[in-house]
Amino acid sequence: MAMLPFLAGCAAIAPQPLSHPLSPGAIDTIAAGQVHVERDWISPKLLSALRRDAQGLHENGLFSADGLTNNAKSRDEQGFQEKYDRQTFRNDGWGATTGNLAARLEFAQLMQQLKKELAVGLGRPTLASGSGSSLESIWCHHEMTYNWYEPGASLGRHLDEHHEETKGPLGWSRPSRRSVTWLVYLNDDWREEEGGALRCFPRASPSVVPVGADDANLQVGWLAGDCPVFLDSDRPDAQSALYCLAHVDAKRQYLSPDFIPTRPADFGKVLFPPLRDHFQQISTARLDPRFAGARAAPSENIPPSESPFNEGSLDVLPQAGTLVLFDSVTLPHKVLPVTSSRQRIAATGWFHEESKVLL
Ligand SMILES: O=C(O)CCC(=O)C(=O)O
Numbered sequence: 001m002a003m004l005p006f007l008a009g010c011a012a013i014a015p016q017p018l019s020h021p022l023s024p025g026a027i028d029t030i031a032a033g034q035v036h037v038e039r040d041w042i043s044p045k046l047l048s049a050l051r052r053d054a055q056g057l058h059e060n061g062l063f064s065a066d067g068l069t070n071n072a073k074s075r076d077e078q079g080f081q082e083k084y085d086r087q088t089f090r091n092d093g094w095g096a097t098t099g100n101l102a103a104r105l106e107f108a109q110l111m112q113q114l115k116k117e118l119a120v121g122l123g124r125p126t127l128a129s130g131s132g133s134s135l136e137s138i139w140c141h142h143e144m145t146y147n148w149y150e151p152g153a154s155l156g157r158h159l160d161e162h163h164e165e166t167k168g169p170l171g172w173s174r175p176s177r178r179s180v181t182w183l184v185y186l187n188d189d190w191r192e193e194e195g196g197a198l199r200c201f202p203r204a205s206p207s208v209v210p211v212g213a214d215d216a217n218l219q220v221g222w223l224a225g226d227c228p229v230f231l232d233s234d235r236p237d238a239q240s241a242l243y244c245l246a247h248v249d250a251k252r253q254y255l256s257p258d259f260i261p262t263r264p265a266d267f268g269k270v271l272f273p274p275l276r277d278h279f280q281q282i283s284t285a286r287l288d289p290r291f292a293g294a295r296a297a298p299s300e301n302i303p304p305s306e307s308p309f310n311e312g313s314l315d316v317l318p319q320a321g322t323l324v325l326f327d328s329v330t331l332p333h334k335v336l337p338v339t340s341s342r343q344r345i346a347a348t349g350w351f352h353e354e355s356k357v358l359l
């Protein structure tokens, strides 16, 4: 089946100076599937303007409760509640005139610069689409939201992006997909005892091969703990096959015969038999509550040290000004319940890369 790069109508790239470059090592950390954390990333002035903006928008009822999308149920059936679930002010509102648009624009320009830096550093060129100076280009290939957690609220373990083939009929129809997840926390002096930490589950050791996607084929699992496994859906006769790379620039080593994926996908079953015990799938019911139920994943309570999946665990305090970056396809994460009596507030978003579409 032929694949064509999707040509989105985003503005051309115009070079701009970077005012907030990432610290050394950030790019390698993200490419290796680990979590990059940077403290004091934005000025206290912009931070408090964004926090006040989020609070005002919340007072005006412009957030809606959501958690994780369980594809098997309609949104109404999932019964999100403000008390327990994350609430979001979404992208279509980020450029609205309501609230402090000037602060949101200043922040969006900063994030746009970061997007450009990541595009070059990570070798993901279409991340930089929309890096021009026009206003529309700020939103191009970029989702920007505020997140709000009432005391007691939490967010279940999940991944932010999934292989098109695992998403159902709409999977191949989107022009772009989430590539890098960013979070900027807005709570002053947040203490550990207030709960609400972001718990990330990176591999126990960094990947030698860049994670997330290879040649626009998204990663669907891990072999031998930390070797990324990609799904190539461009095989003859509309078939797919799994492969890995021994090192950067290596030839593909196919790990399965060509096959037609079913849903829910169970890639372990199609691998060549000797490999099956060494494979761990991502985007499964076991790891991702999106495919199992809105509240909990069965693996949720397994301490990382006892996890059979060769995972590490990293908690990040949602402290004002902290920037968190990770690959959207490969890094499971969750938000622990907020035990504080105040709300946990964050700006959250996803830099997009262009997708391929199947003809
Ligand atoms: O609020 C956070 O720290 C994480 C939010 C998150 O994972 C998401 O919105 O997908």
Ligand SMILES: [Fe+2]
Pocket: 158, 159, 160, 333
């Ligand atoms: Fe997330």
